[in-house]
Amino acid sequence: MAVTVSIDLAKTVFELAAADEMGRILERRRVSRRQLEQYFANRSVGKVVMEACGTAHYWGRWCQAPCKTDPLTTPGIDPLL
Numbered sequence: 384m385a386v387t388v389s390i391d392l393a394k395t396v397f398e399l400a401a402a403d404e405m406g407r408i409l410e411r412r413r414v415s416r417r418q419l420e421q422y423f424a425n426r427s428v429g430k431v432v433m434e435a436c437g438t439a440h441y442w443g444r445w446c447q448a449p450c451k452t453d454p455l456t457t458p459g460i461d462p463l464l
Contacts, residue, residue: 386401388430392438392442396415397419399411399413399419
């Protein structure tokens with residue numbers, strides 16, 4: 384199953400929403416920076432989407448590891464809709 388993870392970036396706490404191919408939300412989480420790295424280390428993710436903001440470039444490069452992509456979205460647009 385290809386899972387898409389949407390990340391709402393912040394300074395210390397990130398909001399995650401994971402959705403299946405049909406766009407159904409599978410889980411929502413609030414995680415710290417360390418927990419975010421552990422979240423991706425323990426899961427198979429098909430696509431990662433995040434808002435285009437100041438820290439998105441750091442996390443976008445981090446997400447470019449194998450099996451992760453980072454199409455940046457315009458602020459205010461929900462990529463899971």
